[in-house]
Amino acid sequence: MPELPEVETVVRTLRPHLVGKQIVAVSHLDWPSTVQPMPPDLFREAVRGATVAAVSRRAKYILIGLQGGGSLVGHLRMTGQLVYHATPTTPGRFTRLVLDLDDGGQLHFDDMRKFGRLRYVAADERLEDALPDLGPEPLAENFTAADFSQLVSAKLARRANPVLKAILLDQSFLSGLGNIYADEALHLSGLHPLRTLRSLDEQESGRLYVAIRQVLNDSLTNNGTSFSDYRDGLGNKGSNQDFLHVYHRTGQPCHVCGTPVEKVVVGGRSTHFCPQCQPAAAGG
DNA sequence: ACATATTCCTGGGGGC
C-alpha cells in the first residue's frame, strides 16, 4: 500500500524523467474512473501538448505541475503504479492510462484494483480545492515535537478522543501515514493501538512523534515497502518489507521481545501489535 | 465527534 515513503520514492524516481518533457498524446485510457470527474475525451484534450514543469508530493498525492499552471493530481490508493518507460511499451493487463512523451518514453498508470486516480486540475482551479483537508507533513523539517503536541492538544480541545490507530490514519490530522506505518510507529513507540489520544502523557506523545518520523525515514531509506504491488517510478521494488516489526507479522515473534504479534481490527483496518511491548492502558 | 457500514475493485487464499 503506497503511503508517504512509497509516494515520495515514486516522485523522486519519476522527477528526472518527467520534468521538461512534453506530453504528446494520451495513447491508452481504458478505465474512465481513473481520470474522473473529467470525461476521458476532455482529459485527453487537456493533457495533450502540456509540458511537465515539476513533480512533487503532498501527503499521499503525486503532483505533476504543468507549464501554464495546470496539474495532474495522482493517488495510487492500493495497487496503483506510476511508472516511466524509456521506450514505447505495450500496455499491460492492468494498465489504465498511458501518456506518450516527446522523448519517446511513456508514463504508464497501472492499477489492478482500479481505485487509483490521475486527475487533471486546470490552471484556474486552486490546487488546494482539488485536495481534501490534509494535516501537516510529518517529515517536514519545521514539524517539531512541539507542533505534534500542539496538534494533539487542538484535537483534544475539540472534545475528541479517538484511539491512536484511528487518529494516525486520519489524513486531516496528520498526513501520509497508512496502515503499515501507523502500526509500525505505535510499535516503535511502545503504545497500544487502542490507547486513546487523551491518555497520552507528554513523554508518550514525544515518543510517538519520534517514532512516526523514524519509521517513515527508515522506509524512505529502503525505497518503500513492496509488500505486494508497490513499485517506484521506474518499476523497481523497495526493500522495507524486510524490516517491518509488526505489520503483517501476526503470530510471528516480536523482534524486540519474542512475544507473538497479535492482530485486531480497529476501524475496519487490520492492526498489528506486540502485547508485551505495547501494553493496554490500565483498567482496559 | 466518533463508530460503523458501504462503496469502489480484483487477485488470491482458505475451505470443502
Next chain:
DNA sequence: TGCCCCCAGGAATATG
C-alpha cells in the same frame, strides 16, 4: 481440480 466466499484496504460517503 474447482468452485465459492471472503479478505485486503485508502478514502469518500452515509447513517447512527
